[in-house]
Amino acid sequence: SMASASGGFAMAKYWGDEKHPDAVYAVYLRKVRYVPPAGYEGVPRYRPLDPDKQPLSSEMAAAAAAAGGTTDHLQWESVKERHIKAGTLDKLVECLIGPDNVMDSRHFQVLFATYRAFAKPFEVLERLQRRYSTMEEEAGASTQALVTQNSIRSILVCWLDMYPEDFYATDDDFVILSKLVEFASKFRLVELRSKAMKLRQHFKGVKADGGLMARVSSLDQQAIKFGYENPDVVENAGERAKQFDVSMGNCVQIAEQLTYWDATLFKEVIMHQCQSSVWSRRHKLGAERYYTVKATIDQFNAVSQRVMTSVVLPECKPDFRAKIITKWIEIAKELRAFKNFSSLKAVLSSLQSEPIHRLKAVWSLVPPKSLATFRELSAIFDSDDSGDEKRILDAEGTAKSSPLRRPQLIQNCRRTKSDVNLAECQGTVPYLGSFLTDLTMIDNATPDYTEDGLINFEKREKEFEVLAKLRLLQSAARAYRMPRDAAFCAWFHYLPTMSDKECYTRSAEVERLPASSTPQPGIGGVSKSQTIGRLFPLSSRGSGGAGGGTVAGATGGGESPTLARALPGQTSRDSGIHSDEADGMNGCSLRGQSLTAPSTPINSVSWKGGRSTFYHSGRAGTSSSSDFNPLLSSSSA
Numbered sequence: 331s332m333a334s335a336s337g338g339f340a341m342a343k344y345w346g347d348e349k350h351p352d353a354v355y356a357v358y359l360r361k362v363r364y365v366p367p368a369g370y371e372g373v374p375r376y377r378p379l380d381p382d383k384q385p386l387s388s389e390m391a392a393a394a395a396a397a398g399g400t401t402d403h404l405q406w407e408s409v410k411e412r413h414i415k416a417g418t419l420d421k422l423v424e425c426l427i428g429p430d431n432v433m434d435s436r437h438f439q440v441l442f443a444t445y446r447a448f449a450k451p452f453e454v455l456e457r458l459q460r461r462y463s464t465m466e467e468e469a470g471a472s473t474q475a476l477v478t479q480n481s482i483r484s485i486l487v488c489w490l491d492m493y494p495e496d497f498y499a500t501d502d503d504f505v506i507l508s509k510l511v512e513f514a515s516k517f518r519l520v521e522l523r524s525k526a527m528k529l530r531q532h533f534k535g536v537k538a539d540g541g542l543m544a545r546v547s548s549l550d551q552q553a554i555k556f557g558y559e560n561p562d563v564v565e566n567a568g569e570r571a572k573q574f575d576v577s578m579g580n581c582v583q584i585a586e587q588l589t590y591w592d593a594t595l596f597k598e599v600i601m602h603q604c605q606s607s608v609w610s611r612r613h614k615l616g617a618e619r620y621y622t623v624k625a626t627i628d629q630f631n632a633v634s635q636r637v638m639t640s641v642v643l644p645e646c647k648p649d650f651r652a653k654i655i656t657k658w659i660e661i662a663k664e665l666r667a668f669k670n671f672s673s674l675k676a677v678l679s680s681l682q683s684e685p686i687h688r689l690k691a692v693w694s695l696v697p698p699k700s701l702a703t704f705r706e707l708s709a710i711f712d713s714d715d716s717g718d719e720k721r722i723l724d725a726e727g728t729a730k731s732s733p734l735r736r737p738q739l740i741q742n743c744r745r746t747k748s749d750v751n752l753a754e755c756q757g758t759v760p761y762l763g764s765f766l767t768d769l770t771m772i773d774n775a776t777p778d779y780t781e782d783g784l785i786n787f788e789k790r791e792k793e794f795e796v797l798a799k800l801r802l803l804q805s806a807a808r809a810y811r812m813p814r815d816a817a818f819c820a821w822f823h824y825l826p827t828m829s830d831k832e833c834y835t836r837s838a839e840v841e842r843l844p845a846s847s848t849p850q851p852g853i854g855g856v857s858k859s860q861t862i863g864r865l866f867p868l869s870s871r872g873s874g875g876a877g878g879g880t881v882a883g884a885t886g887g888g889e890s891p892t893l894a895r896a897l898p899g900q901t902s903r904d905s906g907i908h909s910d911e912a913d914g915m916n917g918c919s920l921r922g923q924s925l926t927a928p929s930t931p932i933n934s935v936s937w938k939g940g941r942s943t944f945y946h947s948g949r950a951g952t953s954s955s956s957d958f959n960p961l962l963s964s965s966s967a
Contacts (some may be wrong), residue, residue: 333501339650341934342411352783353417363406370783395787416784423457426485431477433484442493443797444790448778451496452506458482459513483519495600497529498542504530541576543621544597549591549629552819576653578660585664587818588633588673592759593807595626596672597603599762599798600857601804606773609766630676635827637680641689642836643826651840652695655681657909662707671710671719678708685830685837692841711761723760724802757809760800769795 342358349355414425414437422441428434445454462482468475490497497507507530514523536542602608603620612620641654658677665674680686681704687693693701710718776789828836 332547345410347415348412352784353421354415354780356415358411358413360411361406362409395936414964415788416780416782416786418538418784419453420457422785423454424461424786426458427461427478427481431474431481432481433481433488438485438488439798440787440791440794442489442601443794443835444605446496446602447605447790447793448785452509455486455506456509458486462513462517474551483522486522487525490522490529493602494529495542497526498533498536500537500541504533507533541618543559543618546622547591547594547624549632549819550823552816568788570684575599576650578657581657581660581664581900583815583818584661585668585670585673586812587815587822588661588665589668589670589759589810590812591629592626592670592672593757593810595622596762597804597807598622599626599800599804601801604766604769604797604800606766606770610770610773623762623766630672630762632822632827633673633676634680636822636825637677638683638685638830638833639826639828639926641681641686641692642833643828648689648692649695651689653691655686655692655696658702659696659707663703666707666710669756671723671761672759674707675711675761675763678711682708683830683833684834688837689841702703713766719761719764723758723799726758757807758803759807760803763795765800769793772796 345357345359347354348357414422417425417621422445422584426434426441428437462479465475465479465482469479497504499505499507507526510526511523511530513519535547536545539545599622606617608620609623610625613845617624637658641651641658644651658681662674662677662681665671665677696704710722712718713946772789772792776792777786778789780786875921
């Protein structure tokens with residue numbers, strides 16, 4: 331029987347660089363140990379005789395034959411391995427096939443995850459097709475040529491499966507896919523031809539439905555889909571946005587639904603859209619080049635603006651405003667337990683922002699325990715080396731449970747099937763801004779090309795390490811098991827939002843500035859308040875974001891001008907869903923009452939027979955009536 335090299339490979343050692351006009355290779359020496367087959371006794375380590383080397387003496391050969399094989403009794407040896415560091419596009423594509431004429435899976439992963447920074451899909455496809463064609467004449471007489479062709483076919487199939495968006499085009503004919511179909515037909519590659527034709531047909535349907543961007547889910551789309559965007563709701567949104575439910579019983583529900591949407595959007599992120607070559611040039615390239623990342627950023631900004639607005643907008647006493655902050659801290663704690671670092675960062679950044687940070691009288695009324703929790707959670711995202719974000723992701727990122735999930739978290743809130751699932755199986759949603767920053771730093775610190783004009787592939791290796799971590803976390807996010815709550819979509823969609831500048835103006839009205847100081851928004855605040863929205867602002871922010879906005883309206887009396895802009899006549903973004911408990915809250919008034927929306931739809935009523943979901947659709951001047959709406963049922967007991 332034949333032996334094989336074992337998995338006991340020692341760490342490869344760097345030997346040096348090997349330079350060529352069209353490529354630079356890093357050469358490594360790897361120690362390979364050889365393991366005897368089962369039943370081979372007497373020699374602890376051996377290697378099959380290399381037929382290209384000098385044969386053994388007749389005595390040794392006879393002894394080896396008697397033992398069951400031809401061996402040179404070599405226990406281990408050092409073998410050279412070459413990894414391309416820089417090269418032309420031709421050479422990088424050529425290296426997809428290893429020395430053994432088989433696809434180099436590692437090089438495939440790195441190249442196809444990052445090549446868009448220096449080449450277009452049709453350029454890579456053209457080179458693969460050309461190499462396949464040159465092998466056609468040799469394939470009949472050479473086994474190696476046939477193996478190479480099979481490897482190229484495997485590369486093309488894997489490319490179609492793993493990166494189908496590379497073949498999408500705005501033209502009607504999808505030229506690159508048509509060329510691939512033509513190529514596959516010419517060389518009778520049945521599987522490749524079938525996949526390419528199916529993908530082309532699929533993309534035609536996608537284009538007819540509005541393109542790839544239209545297929546990305548969003549919370550606002552769901553609110554519209556379930557019929558909440560109707561004249562009655564919009565007309566009475568301002569009237570219904572008069573209570574902020576500061577009770578703590580629904581914090582888990584809010585955190586759960588924010589996690590549902592963050593996980594949904596994160597799972598749709600196309601990794602190469604995070605590359606700095608795309609992200610840092612997004613304003614020039616257009617939204618279609620980074621639409622999956624943009625959807626995640628839009629959701630982050632939507633959460634951030636709603637948290638900030640919910641604190642500064644109400645006309646209420648400081649103690650009630652402190653309760654609003656306390657509730658968001660509690661929600662942040664639950665987000666940490668859900669391992670949702672995206673909305674966690676959004677909530678914390680809003681509470682650290684200048685419009686909220688400067689409200690000293692309000693913060694003095696926040697309970698010490700909540701302040702301690704706030705400081706502990708904020709430390710996760712410290713920009714210095716003491717930040718725990720990377721350590722936590724390394725320790726918990728791919729685990730299917732959270733050390734912070736405790737059974738008692740769910741005891742005092744609604745009991746649903748999703749609660750049971752969450753206690754058992756759980757994913758992770760990272761803060762994407764940290765990874766975008768890492769990729770930007772790599773891009774800024776490393777040149778795209780060497781001094782000789784070769785593509786710097788070492789840079790792409792570094793980028794791939796970051797993208798690979800993101801892909802791993804993407805897989806972990808699939809572990810979440812929670813239903814979508816349509817009532818939450820409506821509530822979140824209609825929450826009022828104001829821009830950073832408007833929030834600061836309103837904050838100055840809540841607590842007057844000292845006469846001796848005139849600070850500006852974003853100056854003198856907490857240094858950690860750099861949110862992803864502020865680092866990477868999008869044009870939609872500041873005018874309502876993802877579903878919010880301020881429209882001029884008139885209100886009488888002594889109300890503040892900022893508050894007046896957010897009252898009836900605006901798109902108030904409140905679903906009108908509120909809890910009975912909230913109706914009895916004191917200390918908050920627009921003439922006595924808060925103008926922000928409830929912090930969650932209390933749409934779950936537990937009965938012995940199961941869970942019913944209600945939509946509160948009371949109009950101004952009348953009491954709310956609860957009518958059962960099957961559209962809002964997200965699960966059953």
